[in-house]
Structure formats: structure tokens, C-alpha cells
Amino acid sequence: MTADVTDPRTGELVGRLRTDLAGFTVDAVNDLLGPVAQAALGREQTLPARIVVSQHPDEPLAALVAVFLLGLEVPAARLAPAVPTIGLAGLAELGLIATAGNDPGDPVRALLDLRPYSTVDALGPADWWLISDFSEVATGHPLNEDHVLGVGGASLTLARCTIRRPTGRVLDLGTGCGIQALHAARHAQHVIGTDISARALHLARINWALNSGTVPGAVLEGRPGSLLEPVAGELFDLVVSNPPFVITPRSVPAATFEYRDGGMVGDDLVRHLIESVGTVLAPGGVAQFLGNWEGRRDEGWTDRVSSWLETSGLDGWVVQREWQDPAEYAETWIRDSGQHLGKDADDLYAAWLSDFASRGVDGVGFGLITLRRPESGEPRLRVVEERRSGPGLPWGDEVISTLERQDWLAAHDDDALLAAMLKVAPDVTEERHHLPGAEDPSVILLRQGGGAGRVVQAGTALAGFVGACSGDIPVGRLIAALASLLEVDGQALSTELLSDARNLVRDGLLEPTV
Structure with a gap:
């Protein structure tokens, strides 16, 4: 990756900083702080972490945490061993710290927050460092x-x-x-x-x-x-x-x-x-x-x-x-x-x-x-929906899948959909809720285990249709068989279930087999 930091001196200093930060990782910080202090930081409480770093006065990692994560002042002699390549002068030149003087005992404070960042996205794990401004939790000021x-x-x-x-x-x-x-x-x-x-x-x-x-x-x-x-x-x-x-x-x-x-x-x-x-x-x-x-x-x-x-x-x-x-x-x-x-x-x-x-x-x-x-x-x-419970917002791969499913639906009018074959997605389960003593369920839910975690309430006809979608029978034949079994008008049921089927395909509960 090339970035447009055009000043050669800045590029040189950043390279030196990268060398010094090699051990400044999320895992290393978590190991140093321990679960109690780490959890407290997540609640914007810094005292447990401050106590931990004070107990490791000679540990370079503790100095980095104290200065750049917690915003604490430390003596220059304490921070210097943690940044031997760039040095305190280099950090100051990059605008990362301010020093009160040139003596080893003079205090040093960070001007910017510098911390490790670890993540896993669809492409796998990534470990970076990020510089930003301190939050009000660290500064105590708006x-x-x-x-x-x-x-x-x-x-x-x-x-x-x-x-x-x-x-x-x-x-x-x-x-x-x-x-x-x-x-x-x-x-x-x-x-x-x-x-x-x-x-x-x-x-x-x-x-x-x-x-x-x-x-x-x-x-x-x-x-x-x-x-x-x-x-x-x-x-x-x-x-x-x-x-x-x-x-x-x-x-x-x-x-x-x-x-x-x-x-x-x-x-x-x-x-x-x-x-x-x-x-x-x-x-x-x-x-x-x-x-x-x-x-x-x-x-x-x-x-x-x-x-x-x-x-x-x-x-x-x-x-x-x-x-x-x-x-x-x-x-x-x-x-x-x-x-x-x-x-x-x-x-x-x-x-x-x-x-x-x-x-x-x-x-x-x-x-x-x-x-x-x-x-x-x-x-x-065109979907505008509310999802305040369950998994909530969709993952990136679910976004891709939704767009691809919508393209498939756009290419299949009702006649083509009747001729298509659908199967139930492997993460879909069915729940039936009965009133005490009742033979028939009062509520049938189709629940999506992955994707956007949707839950669809289904009537008898839709539940029967979904249950029969095995991927080897055309939709039209399934609907005709259901109309005969339920003794309802075939055309009306077809209109109802085709609309439902489109929504279930769009949302990933049903999948085309071809």
C-alpha cells in the first residue's frame, strides 16, 4: 500500500515509529491490563488501568499504554526505552508528544491518542495502529x-x-x-x-x-x-x-x-x-x-x-x-x-x-x-425496514447476497418463477406454537439462523409451501398440489404464495436451485 505522505521526513519518522510499535498490539495490551481493567476501560473508567501501569514502571509497553491510551504524563526516562528507534525528539516532531524539558525526569505527555487496533472482517484478521484525538474520558474536558x-x-x-x-x-x-x-x-x-x-x-x-x-x-x-x-x-x-x-x-x-x-x-x-x-x-x-x-x-x-x-x-x-x-x-x-x-x-x-x-x-x-x-x-x-432485535444490521456478505438474489428475482417474472425450483436455506428452522390443548398451531414462525436473522410469521399455506420446497419440484406444481389439499382457489393461492416466495427468496430463506 502506498499513502500520500509526500514529505520524506514525515515518511522516515513514521517508518521508525512502526518499528518501535511492533510489540504494541491489542493482545499485548490486554495481557498487560488484565480482564478487569480492560472491561473498566470499555465502560470509560480508567482508574483500574492506571493502577496496573503504575505497577510496571520499568515495562516499555506499560509506558506506551500510560502515555498514548490513558493520556497520562510520565517522566521522559520512562517513555524513552519504549521508542528507541524514533526517540522522543522524533515523536515530538511528528506532533505526538510534548516535553517539558530535556532532562530525564521532565514529564512527557501525549498530544494524540495512539493505539493498536485488531479486527476480523470478511477478508480475515487485521492488526493496525491508529492515531486520533483523545476522548473527553482521557482529557477530562469537552x-x-x-x-x-x-x-x-x-x-x-x-x-x-x-x-x-x-x-x-x-x-x-x-x-x-x-x-x-x-x-x-x-x-x-x-x-x-x-x-x-x-x-x-x-x-x-x-x-x-x-x-x-x-x-x-x-x-x-x-x-x-x-x-x-x-x-x-x-x-x-x-x-x-x-x-x-x-x-x-x-x-x-x-x-x-x-x-x-x-x-x-x-x-x-x-x-x-x-x-x-x-x-x-x-x-x-x-x-x-x-x-x-x-x-x-x-x-x-x-x-x-x-x-x-x-x-x-x-x-x-x-x-x-x-x-x-x-x-x-x-x-x-x-x-x-x-x-x-x-x-x-x-x-x-x-x-x-x-x-x-x-x-x-x-x-x-x-x-x-x-x-x-x-x-x-x-x-x-426498495426495502425500508426496522430491525431493533436479533443480529440487526447485515454483514457485508449478506448485502452482496441480497443484491444478487434481487437480480435473480428481477430476471424471473411470475411464469418463470412458477417454473423454477426452490429449496429451504440450510439455516432456516420452523417453530410452531400451540395453545394448551390445541391440535393446530396458533403461530408458525420461519426463523433464519444466519443472514439478517429474519423471523417470518407464516400461515398454513405458506408453511406448507416452504416445507415442500426441496429443490426438485417446480413452484407451480407445489402450489397446485397445496390448493388441492387445502381445497382453495388455485389462482388466488398462486397470487398469494408467489408474492411470499419472492420475499423469502429476496431475504435468503428460500434459495433457487438453478
């Missing part, structure tokens, strides 16, 4: 406006849900610290990361260079600019984005942060992305991004998002995973920035509630948006 976010829950969600297949050009819109671009570089030839934040692009470029040995074939490039402006006129096979989608009151400048606020009113940024991303998608290209959307008294969220998909002219699949009322939403993002630590938190809270009230907002949804530019013709996939 974040700065130009804060560069590290890897959080949203980043991990998007990385998990993104399609991972060999591809040419990928756009990471709003790259932040560059984590999605690193994931994309594992399966793409050329990745362009864009961001409106100059600091974010600077740190992303350093992160790409720091991890350049992990994906030697890819090219990573950073470009400044807002949304799609830096790549206007270009086409991409995949667009990924954890965009600045947070719905922020425009009346309060203190609520805005570059990493999360796109500068638009309400959910207009997500609407704009859905409606415009098709201009940079190559035929067959896919866009996947996270977003928020409003549910309003005069327009529910499903109608709202569906209208955006209609305008986009793209295949669309939107999965809502979370829903918060206006007060919950405001509390979440005030806490996210550390502003609950400040004296003006109530004013921010009130501004958020007033902003939502001005548009009649009942709640805000969060989820994953998948869009595809059709190879030709009209869009075929």
Missing part, C-alpha cells in the same frame, strides 16, 4: 471543534457491514482518522479518502503510512473538500461513509463538531447523500453509509426515507437499528462531546429540543443505508 474521532461503535458497525470483494476504485467519504479507507485498501486497487477537516486528513495520511506494510498493492489518496465535491465527475465501484450525520441545532455554534456535523438542517445531509451519491457510482457500484433520519408528526420515517430512495434512482435497502426520542438523542450527543462536563449543558439540551420541536420531530432513527446503481434499467430493490 472536545475541540476540530476533534478527529478514533474508532468507535459506528466505525466498527460500518466496517462489519461493508461489502468486501476485490474491486477497483473506492471512495471513503468523510474519512476521519482513515479507518474505513484502511479496510477498503485490503480489497481495492485505489482508495480516495475525503474530508472537510485538514487535521483529519493529516492524521489519516499518517495512519495509512504507519500501516503501509499490511496491504502492499493498494494506493491511498487523501483529498480535502466537502461531501462529493472533491471527486465530482469521477466514478467509483464502492462508496463507504460514516458521514457527519448528527442532527445538530444550527442556532448553537457550540454544538457543532467537524467529525459529526455536516452543517445542514435536520437530516438534510443524509437525504442529500442518498439523492446524489449515484452521480459518482459506476454502473453496478454500491454505496454504504450510516445515517440518522427524522420521524415527524406529518411524515413517518419510512415514508421520509422511501421518498429519498425514489429520488435517487438507485436500488435501495435501509435498515433502521435504533430509535431515540428527541431528549434521548440530545443527551447522547451532548455526552459524546463531553459537553455534559461543562456549565452550558442545559442550554445545549434546550436548543436541541427546540430545534426538533420546530420541525415536529417525534424521534430519530439510526441505521445502515445500502444503495446500488443498476447496471441498466430501473431500480429493482
Whole structure:
């Protein structure tokens, strides 16, 4: 992998840092801290970890954890043995630390968070290091406006849900610290990361260079600019984005942060992305991004998002995973920035509630948006659904499978579907629930063990149809046999079951055998 860190001196320093960080891994940190301190960090409690590192004053790994993960000051003499190749002067030149003087006892503190990152996606395990800004947990202060976010829950969600297949050009819109671009570089030839934040692009470029040995074939490039402006006129096979989608009151400048606020009113940024991303998608290209959307008294969220998909002219699949009322939403993002630590938190809270009230907002949804530019013709996939329980958002391979199944359905009209043969997917089970003493079930559920973890309530006819789908009998013959057995009108049953069969194929509960 090559990254566009053009300054030779910076490249040299990053190479030295990479050498020193060889033992700074997730496993090594976990072993040092132990399960109790590690779990406490997950709850944003640093004291147990601080106690552990204080018990290992001569351990280089403990010094790295103390300085770069916990934000603690340590004597220069303690950190220096952990970075013998780049040295303290080199760390300072990269902007990673500040030193109080030149004596071994003078304190050193980190200016940036530097930590190991370990993951497993569809391509297997990956181990990287990532530089970002410290959170408010480490600093004890609210974040700065130009804060560069590290890897959080949203980043991990998007990385998990993104399609991972060999591809040419990928756009990471709003790259932040560059984590999605690193994931994309594992399966793409050329990745362009864009961001409106100059600091974010600077740190992303350093992160790409720091991890350049992990994906030697890819090219990573950073470009400044807002949304799609830096790549206007270009086409991409995949667009990924954890965009600045947070719905922020425009009346309060203190609520805005570059990493999360796109500068638009309400959910207009997500609407704009859905409606415009098709201009940079190559035929067959896919866009996947996270977003928020409003549910309003005069327009529910499903109608709202569906209208955006209609305008986009793209295949669309939107999965809502979370829903918060206006007060919950405001509390979440005030806490996210550390502003609950400040004296003006109530004013921010009130501004958020007033902003939502001005548009009649009942709640805000969060989820994953998948869009595809059709190879030709009209869009075929339009699904807007809520999944607040079960596995939730789909994995990348499930996204691919859903798109491929939709293509199969589009190529099979009703006559072709009647002639096709279907089989039950191997991860599907059937549950029957009986009232005490009842002979017939009151509820029949078809449950998907993998994929998106769907559960479908089936009537007698649908349950019988699915149970008979063995992959060697045409659909039309199965429906005719069921109509005779149930003594119902064959044409009416065919209309009902063909619609159901299409939904089950689309969702992966039934599979075509040819």
C-alpha cells in the first residue's frame, strides 16, 4: 500500500515509529491490563488501568499504554526505552508528544491518542495502529471543534457491514482518522479518502503510512473538500461513509463538531447523500453509509426515507437499528462531546429540543443505508425496514447476497418463477406454537439462523409451501398440489404464495436451485 505522505521526513519518522510499535498490539495490551481493567476501560473508567501501569514502571509497553491510551504524563526516562528507534525528539516532531524539558525526569505527555487496533472482517484478521484525538474520558474536558474521532461503535458497525470483494476504485467519504479507507485498501486497487477537516486528513495520511506494510498493492489518496465535491465527475465501484450525520441545532455554534456535523438542517445531509451519491457510482457500484433520519408528526420515517430512495434512482435497502426520542438523542450527543462536563449543558439540551420541536420531530432513527446503481434499467430493490432485535444490521456478505438474489428475482417474472425450483436455506428452522390443548398451531414462525436473522410469521399455506420446497419440484406444481389439499382457489393461492416466495427468496430463506 502506498499513502500520500509526500514529505520524506514525515515518511522516515513514521517508518521508525512502526518499528518501535511492533510489540504494541491489542493482545499485548490486554495481557498487560488484565480482564478487569480492560472491561473498566470499555465502560470509560480508567482508574483500574492506571493502577496496573503504575505497577510496571520499568515495562516499555506499560509506558506506551500510560502515555498514548490513558493520556497520562510520565517522566521522559520512562517513555524513552519504549521508542528507541524514533526517540522522543522524533515523536515530538511528528506532533505526538510534548516535553517539558530535556532532562530525564521532565514529564512527557501525549498530544494524540495512539493505539493498536485488531479486527476480523470478511477478508480475515487485521492488526493496525491508529492515531486520533483523545476522548473527553482521557482529557477530562469537552472536545475541540476540530476533534478527529478514533474508532468507535459506528466505525466498527460500518466496517462489519461493508461489502468486501476485490474491486477497483473506492471512495471513503468523510474519512476521519482513515479507518474505513484502511479496510477498503485490503480489497481495492485505489482508495480516495475525503474530508472537510485538514487535521483529519493529516492524521489519516499518517495512519495509512504507519500501516503501509499490511496491504502492499493498494494506493491511498487523501483529498480535502466537502461531501462529493472533491471527486465530482469521477466514478467509483464502492462508496463507504460514516458521514457527519448528527442532527445538530444550527442556532448553537457550540454544538457543532467537524467529525459529526455536516452543517445542514435536520437530516438534510443524509437525504442529500442518498439523492446524489449515484452521480459518482459506476454502473453496478454500491454505496454504504450510516445515517440518522427524522420521524415527524406529518411524515413517518419510512415514508421520509422511501421518498429519498425514489429520488435517487438507485436500488435501495435501509435498515433502521435504533430509535431515540428527541431528549434521548440530545443527551447522547451532548455526552459524546463531553459537553455534559461543562456549565452550558442545559442550554445545549434546550436548543436541541427546540430545534426538533420546530420541525415536529417525534424521534430519530439510526441505521445502515445500502444503495446500488443498476447496471441498466430501473431500480429493482426498495426495502425500508426496522430491525431493533436479533443480529440487526447485515454483514457485508449478506448485502452482496441480497443484491444478487434481487437480480435473480428481477430476471424471473411470475411464469418463470412458477417454473423454477426452490429449496429451504440450510439455516432456516420452523417453530410452531400451540395453545394448551390445541391440535393446530396458533403461530408458525420461519426463523433464519444466519443472514439478517429474519423471523417470518407464516400461515398454513405458506408453511406448507416452504416445507415442500426441496429443490426438485417446480413452484407451480407445489402450489397446485397445496390448493388441492387445502381445497382453495388455485389462482388466488398462486397470487398469494408467489408474492411470499419472492420475499423469502429476496431475504435468503428460500434459495433457487438453478
